[in-house]
Amino acid sequence: MTDQKSASTTVDGAVDSSTSSNFIRNKIADDIKQNKHGGRVHTRFPPEPNGYLHIGHAKSICLNFGVAAENSGLCNLRFDDTNPEKESQEYVDAIKDNISWLGFQWNGDVRYSSNYFEQLYAFAVQLIESGKAYVCDLSANEAREYRGSLTQPGRNSPHRDRSIEENRDLFERMRTGEFADGHCSLRAKIDMASPNINMRDPVLYRIRHIEHHQTGTQWCIYPTYDYTHCLSDAIEGITHSLCTLEFEDHRPLYDWILHTLEIASIAGASDLADTDSEYVLPEQTEFAKLKLNHTIVGKRKLKEMVETNVVTGWDDPRMPTLAGMRRRGFTAAALRNFCESVGVARSDSIVDLGMLEHAIRDDLDKNSPRAMCVLNPVTVVLTNLPDEHLQILSMANHPKVDEMGRRSVPLTKRVVIDRSDFEELPVQGFKRLIAGGEVRLRGAYVIKCIDVIKDDAGELVELHCSVDLDTLGKKPEGRKVKGVIHWVSEAKGIPLNVRLYDRLFTVENPESKDIEDIRECLNEDSLIEITSCIAEPSIMEEGASSSYQFEREGYYCLDEKESSENKLVFNRTITLRDSW
């Protein structure tokens, strides 16, 4: 019986919530039981460096690193960099940074598929020599015609039966740069009539006279994904090659390549070559991609949003990228918990954004220090306090976690409260401040509104309230005061700007095929900046946190990119749950 409840530990030491079984964990447990790879578990996370990582990648990262850690195994980071056209060093750097931030440490050095280009070339020669690959002069268009269709078999390329010598010569000349881009390609010789189109003599190498971010101008032929991925896995001694469902049809090709090559030569070229581990070929297993409603997770569209300035960049706090979510204030632990909570299965599914929000709130509630910040201030004059009154109140940083300590909050005669916490015509059940009514200033006294001052236009100017001096730290005598509102000293408070974020799209499925231009369903109010907020001074003290729960408002974090010495900008990470 396998243990269905366990906990995984990440490099930052945080223990994530309990895990439940899934088909991959079950398979690995089985493989271990059967001693399939000598009991080894070795996974890899293989991004192509052609964009920033997003929440969907987080699922794959958590799965690959998680499953390795749970089984005392290893997980490599490998850049699948076989198509230099779309790739760049900027993406490589950002991806490494994102993975570290998420809390995972890859095994050894960062790998690149391009590290193996020479070895891959040698394997290709081996395929040619065993008559399993040939150089084909068909153009891309011609090749498409020869490939047939979903319902019709393909036809053999006229170049399919070239001699081994000719193929060897041609392939070598491909490498030396004799031919122009697209002039010819190296193809596997499998079966043009296969019902699986991936097996209809797939291209192994194409010619691209283009510089590569890792190998420079060393190569002008580049191996394709299908040819490269299985061999890179094999070279690295990967045991479980986890990928998403759309690659399911590629698995027969993955296996064909590995089984058509001499296993001894693969083993000899692998990281396991000089160890006494028995060499076993990797196996591909597919799982469903993570999709989230109200969210775009397609790299192409995310890139488009950045390039058309729909957002300010890959790290715009509204973006579902790891960089964006980090800047928004989502924590790595919350994201890990979320990925665990959605599970790993094979059915196409769309997870409700509410699940992500729950994970964020859950983590932030436990770990964020509290502070008070008034978003839309209105002045309250505490009439029975002397003008120069200055009282330092001590308040807990967290209502349940004493270890988080306490802070000092100054109370003066003039304070501000949120405009929405005062109502002249309250609806049934309103329990904040009303004319003639009482409310508690959080952590301080109960006050009573005795006067509402308005200007000639009838706009509220300020409120005059009396303080019940006998209510500090105790309930008032003989009556119940239900409401508690947050406040900040007008003179001692710190001005700041706050950015409120909402979902980027108005529709539940912005990736729907019916939507031609995503700009049609953009939420106009996805970013609202408010400028006259006032926070208690403790947030600027030496050693202060950069993220808080602003009580009764939500979780906020300092935006270091937008803040300057004379302007503080906080991002609203997420609101508090509001069941009112």
Next chain:
RNA sequence: UGGGGUGUCGCCAAGUGGUAAGGCACAAGGUUUUGAUCCUUGCAUGCGUUGGUUCGAAUCCAGCCACCCCAGCCA
């Protein structure tokens, strides 16, 4: 219409022949100096559908239906 997959509560998801876990959401109570948190309770006589096998089926078999993926020298 070829091939490969998937269908369990509004959303995820466990379950592998012994009588439907869990989480989110939702609802109702309780505690509370955050309308937060926390606690308690409720929430699938039914597992796409129709048949069959069996003492017994979400689990096995057959048919049907729906949805997803594949015809890049992208990954």
